[in-house]
Amino acid sequence: MHLHRYEKYWLIFGVGTLIIFLSVIGVSAFAMGNHPPSHTETIDPQNVDETPPFDNPGLEQIDEHTYVATIKAMTFGYQPNEIEIPVGSTVIFQVTSQDVVHSFTIPGTNVNMMVTPGHINKAEHTFTEPGSYLVLCNEYCGTGHHYMQMTIEVIE
Amino acid sequence: MSNLEYKKSKQKNPHTHTTKTHEDQSLKGTFVSVMLLGTFIVVAWVGIFYLFISRL
Numbered sequence: 001m002h003l004h005r006y007e008k009y010w011l012i013f014g015v016g017t018l019i020i021f022l023s024v025i026g027v028s029a030f031a032m033g034n035h036p037p038s039h040t041e042t043i044d045p046q047n048v049d050e051t052p053p054f055d056n057p058g059l060e061q062i063d064e065h066t067y068v069a070t071i072k073a074m075t076f077g078y079q080p081n082e083i084e085i086p087v088g089s090t091v092i093f094q095v096t097s098q099d100v101v102h103s104f105t106i107p108g109t110n111v112n113m114m115v116t117p118g119h120i121n122k123a124e125h126t127f128t129e130p131g132s133y134l135v136l137c138n139e140y141c142g143t144g145h146h147y148m149q150m151t152i153e154v155i156e
Numbered sequence: 157m158s159n160l161e162y163k164k165s166k167q168k169n170p171h172t173h174t175t176k177t178h179e180d181q182s183l184k185g186t187f188v189s190v191m192l193l194g195t196f197i198v199v200a201w202v203g204i205f206y207l208f209i210s211r212l
Contacts, residue, residue: 006187013194021201034212110211126212 037113037123045117048098073102076144084153103139
C-alpha cells in the first residue's frame with residue numbers, strides 16, 4: 001500500500017496522541033486511583049431508612065484525617081443538612097437516594113455525581129481551604145429542586 | 157450533473173476521465189486542516205485534564 005507523505009505524518013500524529021491520551025488515563029486510573037464516582041454497591045431504595053449505614057446518616061471519623069459522610073438525598077434536601085470538618089480532612093461521601101434521581105455536587109471540586117435510587121455512589125475530596133462549601137443537586141428532581149442544598153463547614 | 161447527463165457524456169467520450177497519481181495530488185490543504193483539528197483536540201483534552209487534576 002502506498003501512502004502519501006502527509007498521510008504518514010497525520011497518521012503518526014493521530015496514533016501518537018491516542019497512545020499518549022490512553023497512557024495518561026491508564027496511569028491516572030490504575031496507578032493513582034482516579035475514577036468516576038460510580039460504584040457497584042446497591043441498596044433496596046424502599047428500605048433506605050432501615051438499611052445500614054443509611055439508618056444512621058452522618059459523619060464518622062475513620063482515622064486522624066479521614067471521615068466517611070453517609071448522606072441520604074431526598075426531595076428536596078439532604079440528611080444530614082450540614083457537616084463540619086477540620087481543614088485538611090479527606091471526606092469519603094457515600095450517598096444514596098430514597099426517591100428519585102438527584103445529584104451531589106460541590107461546585108469548584110471534582111465531587112459531582114449522580115445519586116440514583118438503588119445505588120450507593122461514592123466520591124472523595126480533601127478540603128485544604130477553610131470555609132463554607134455549598135452542596136447542590138444538579139439533576140432536576142421536582143418542583144423544589146432549586147431549594148435542594150446542604151453545607152459543609154471546613155473549620156481551622 | 158444528473159445521472160442521465162453523466163451517462164450521455166460517458167457515451168460520447170468514454171476515455172476522457174484521467175486520474176492523477178497519488179503522489180501528484182496536493183494534500184497541503186488537507187494536511188493543514190488535519191493538524192489544526194488535531195491541535196484543537198489536544199488543547200481541549202489537556203485543558204480538561206488539567207482542570208480535573210487541579211481540583212483533586
